[in-house]
Amino acid sequence: xxxxxxxxxxxxxxxxxxxxxxxxxxxxxxxxxxxxxxxxxxxxxxxxxxxxxxxxxxxxxxxxxxxxxxxxxxxxxxxxxxxxxxxxxxxxxxxxxxxxxxxxxxxxxxxxxxxxxxxxxxxxxxxxxxxxxxxxxxxxxxxxxxxxxxxxxxxxxxxxxxxxxxxxxxxxxxxxxxxxxxxxxxxxxxxxxxxxxxxxxxxxxxxxxxxxxxxxxxxxxxxxxxxxxxxxxxxxxxxxxxxxxxxxxxxxxxxxxxxxxxxxxxxxxxxxxxxxxxxxxxxxxxxxxxxxxxxxxxxxxxxxxxxxxxxxxxxxxxxxxxxxxxxxxxxxxxxxxxxxxxxxxxxxxxxxxxxxxxxxxxxxxxxxxxxxxxxxxxxxxxxxxxxxxxxxxxxxxxxxxxxxxxxxxxxxxxxxxxxxxxxxxxxxxxxxxxxxxxxxxxxxxxxxxxxx
Amino acid sequence: xxxxxxxxxxxxxxxxxxxxxxxxxxxxxxxxxxxxxxxxxxxxxxxxxxxxxxxxxxxxxxxxxxxxxxxxxxxxxxxxxxxxxxxxxxxxxxxxxxxxxxxxxxxxxxxxxxxxxxxxxxxxxxxxxxxxxxxxxxxxxxxxxxxxxxxxxxxxxxxxxxxxxxxxxxxxxxxxxxxxxxxxxxxxxxxxxxxxxxxxxxxxxxxxxxxxxxxxxxxxxxxxxxxxxxxxxxxxxxxxxxxxxxxxxxxxxxxxxxxxxxxxxxxxxxxxxxxxxxxxxxxxxxxxxxxxxxxxxxxxxxxxxxxxxxxxxxxxxxxxxxxxxxx
Numbered sequence: 001x002x003x004x005x006x007x008x009x010x011x012x013x014x015x016x017x018x019x020x021x022x023x024x025x026x027x028x029x030x031x032x033x034x035x036x037x038x039x040x041x042x043x044x045x046x047x048x049x050x051x052x053x054x055x056x057x058x059x060x061x062x063x064x065x066x067x068x069x070x071x072x073x074x075x076x077x078x079x080x081x082x083x084x085x086x087x088x089x090x091x092x093x094x095x096x097x098x099x100x101x102x103x104x105x106x107x108x109x110x111x112x113x114x115x116x117x118x119x120x121x122x123x124x125x126x127x128x129x130x131x132x133x134x135x136x137x138x139x140x141x142x143x144x145x146x147x148x149x150x151x152x153x154x155x156x157x158x159x160x161x162x163x164x165x166x167x168x169x170x171x172x173x174x175x176x177x178x179x180x181x182x183x184x185x186x187x188x189x190x191x192x193x194x195x196x197x198x199x200x201x202x203x204x205x206x207x208x209x210x211x212x213x214x215x216x217x218x219x220x221x222x223x224x225x226x227x228x229x230x231x232x233x234x235x236x237x238x239x240x241x242x243x244x245x246x247x248x249x250x251x252x253x254x255x256x257x258x259x260x261x262x263x264x265x266x267x268x269x270x271x272x273x274x275x276x277x278x279x280x281x282x283x284x285x286x287x288x289x290x291x292x293x294x295x296x297x298x299x300x301x302x303x304x305x306x307x308x309x310x311x312x313x314x315x316x317x318x319x320x321x322x323x324x325x326x327x328x329x330x331x332x333x334x335x336x337x338x339x340x341x342x343x344x345x346x347x348x349x350x351x352x353x354x355x356x357x358x359x360x361x362x363x364x365x366x367x368x369x370x371x372x373x374x375x376x377x378x379x380x381x382x383x384x385x386x387x388x389x390x391x392x393x394x395x396x397x398x399x400x401x402x403x404x405x406x407x408x409x410x411x412x413x414x415x416x417x418x419x420x421x422x423x424x425x426x427x428x429x430x431x432x433x434x435x436x437x438x439x440x441x442x443x444x445x446x447x448x449x450x451x452x
Numbered sequence: 453x454x455x456x457x458x459x460x461x462x463x464x465x466x467x468x469x470x471x472x473x474x475x476x477x478x479x480x481x482x483x484x485x486x487x488x489x490x491x492x493x494x495x496x497x498x499x500x501x502x503x504x505x506x507x508x509x510x511x512x513x514x515x516x517x518x519x520x521x522x523x524x525x526x527x528x529x530x531x532x533x534x535x536x537x538x539x540x541x542x543x544x545x546x547x548x549x550x551x552x553x554x555x556x557x558x559x560x561x562x563x564x565x566x567x568x569x570x571x572x573x574x575x576x577x578x579x580x581x582x583x584x585x586x587x588x589x590x591x592x593x594x595x596x597x598x599x600x601x602x603x604x605x606x607x608x609x610x611x612x613x614x615x616x617x618x619x620x621x622x623x624x625x626x627x628x629x630x631x632x633x634x635x636x637x638x639x640x641x642x643x644x645x646x647x648x649x650x651x652x653x654x655x656x657x658x659x660x661x662x663x664x665x666x667x668x669x670x671x672x673x674x675x676x677x678x679x680x681x682x683x684x685x686x687x688x689x690x691x692x693x694x695x696x697x698x699x700x701x702x703x704x705x706x707x708x709x710x711x712x713x714x715x716x717x718x719x720x721x722x723x724x725x726x727x728x729x730x731x732x733x734x735x736x737x738x739x740x741x742x743x744x745x746x747x748x749x750x751x752x753x754x755x756x757x758x759x760x761x762x763x764x765x766x767x768x769x770x771x772x773x774x775x776x777x778x779x
Contacts, residue, residue, distance in 0.1 A: 095716030101740035108524045130522045285610045422717045426724035430629030449742035
C-alpha cells in the first residue's frame, strides 16, 4: 500500500529576522515610493491612443460596428494618400448591441472616445435628444451639403434647434432575399418578378406563401430565418412604428406593432420559422447550411448573405421586392466634442459621406447611400453584386429607397425592438411560451426600463 | 585574541558618558520606529482607498439617486426607491435564483472534482509535473476565448455536443434556449476554468499533511478511501473552507461567461426569457442597456449585502462547529 506522496517536513517556523532600525532616510524614501505608487496607479488609463498632436502627423480614429465598408472599399487608404499627415485607425466592434453601451460609457466618462463615432438609426433619436451638446454640429462643417441627403435621414440626426450632429452613411431599404433552388423544390416560382407578386402589398401574403412553402419544403428547411426578423421587417415598413409620431413611446397602441406581432407569432405557430437568433453564430452557420429559404433583406444584409452563405451557395440567392417598402437600419457618423482633432474629423466624416465615397461603399459591400446624388449615380443604379449573379441589386434597392415613407424614430425604439424580438418572440420560438404571456412580460420589462 | 582587541575598561572608573543624543535625532528615530510600518503599508491602503473604498461608497451614494448614464452629471435624489423597486421586480428575483442555481451547479462539482484530482496528483505519478501544469492551463485561458469555444460546442444546430448526443441516439438539445440546459452550459464553462486552479490549492494543502498520520491510519487498517475521508479531508478543512468562500464570491459575481455565452443579442438579458441572467448581468442590463445607473448601483450594493450575509452565515457555522468540537 502506498500512501499519498510527498510530505515535506513538518511545520517549520522560520525565525523572524531581527529588525534593525532603519535610517530615517529610508522612511523618507518609502514615503516617496508610496507617493510614486499611488501616482502610478492613479494615472493609469488616462493616456489615450493618439500620439501627441504634432503639427504634421495626427492619428484619426473611427469607431464603428459591423461592416461600414470603408476599409474594404479602400477609402481610408485613399484618404491617407491624399492627406499624408493623417493616419486613420478604425476600431470595429462586430455587434452594434455591444458597441452602443461602450460608446455611452465613453461619453459619460469623456475619455476613450474615437474622433469619429458611428451611431445606428435605432439609437440616433436618443443621442439627439439627450446628448446633442456632446457632439459637433456637422450641418455647418466644411464640405457638408445637408440638402444632398435624403430629407428624412438628416432629419433623424437633427435637433429641434436645427443642429445636425450626424451625417448619414447608409440606409436600409428592404427587400426579400430568397433561395431560388429551395423555392423551386417547394413548387414556388423562382423569377424575382413572380416571387414579388406572391406577396405584393401585404405581409400577411408573405406568411401565407410561407405556409405553402412549408407544406412541400425540402427536408430540414424553413421558409424564413426568424420570427424576430419578420417582425422587424413588418414594423420597418410602416409609417407609424413604436412612437406615436410626436415623440411619445406608444408601441402598445401602434397598429403596425400589433400587426407585426400577430404575423410573427402566427409564423412561429405555423412552423415556418427556423427559430434562429439573428446575428448569432448558429444563424450565420444556417446560411451556409441552407436552413431557411428567405430572409428580410435590407441592402446591408446582402453583405451578410454573401459572406455567410459561402461560395458553395453562390448564384442560389435572388432578391425580390418586399410586400411593402421600408427602411431597416442605416447609420450616421458623428464627431464627439471630446475629440482632439475635431476639424480633421469633420473633414473626414464629410468626405466619407460624400456621394463618390458612398457609391464606392455600395458597389463594394452593398450599404446603400443615404445621399441622393449618390443614389442617382449610374454605378449605383446599375450595380450588380457578384454573389447574386445577374440580380440588379442597385436598381431594386434604389427604387425601394425612393418609396420609403418617412417615419418618426423615437428615443426608445432600439430598446423596445430588442426586447420584443430577442426577448419575447425568441422566447416563443425557444420555449413555446404562450404569446399573450410573452407579450405581457415584455411590456412589463419595457415599462420598467423606460420609466425614470 | 579576540578579547585583547577589546580595550579593557578599568573597574571603578566611570565609563565616559555617551555623547548626549541630539534631541531631533532621537525624535526622528522614535518617529521612524512608530511610523514606518504604516508607511510601508500605505501604498496599498492609499490605492485601496482610491480604487476600492471610494468607488464602493460612491456606488452607495449613486444607488440613492436616479441617474441616467447618458446624462450622468444630473442626479436626482430617490432615497431607497431603487432598493424597494428591486424587491418588486420579478427579474431581480429571477436573477438571484439563477445566480444561486448556476452557482451551485458550477461550484459543487468543481470543488468535488478538484478535491479528487488533487488527491490523484498527490500520488507519485509519472509526469506529475506535466499534469500539474496542465491543470492550470484552463485558468490561464481568457474567459472570452474559452466561452466562444464552448458556445460553439453547445450550438443548437451544428454544435459538437449535440452531434455527439445525436450519434449516441439521444435527442437534440437547444442548450442556449432551455433554462436548465443553458445554466448547465454556463456552469460547465466555469467548472472547466476553475477546477484546476482549486485542485492546485488543495494539492498544496495536501502536501502539508504530516506523513505519520497516514502511517498511523494504515496501521489501524484504514484503506485508501478511509484515509482520504478521515485524514486528508479533515486536515485540509480550512483550505476547503477558503475555496468554498472564494468560489462563492466568484459565483455571486458571475458575469463574463453568461454574457458571452448569449452573444450580442441575448447576452445582456441572459437569454430570451432571462433563463440564465445572473445578478451581474441584471446589473449590466439595467445600467448599460436601459442606462439606469442608480438602479445598477443598488443591484451592486444588494450583491454586496448578499455576500456579507453569506459570509456571516459561514462564520456562524464555523463558530458553532468549533464550539461543538471544542466543548
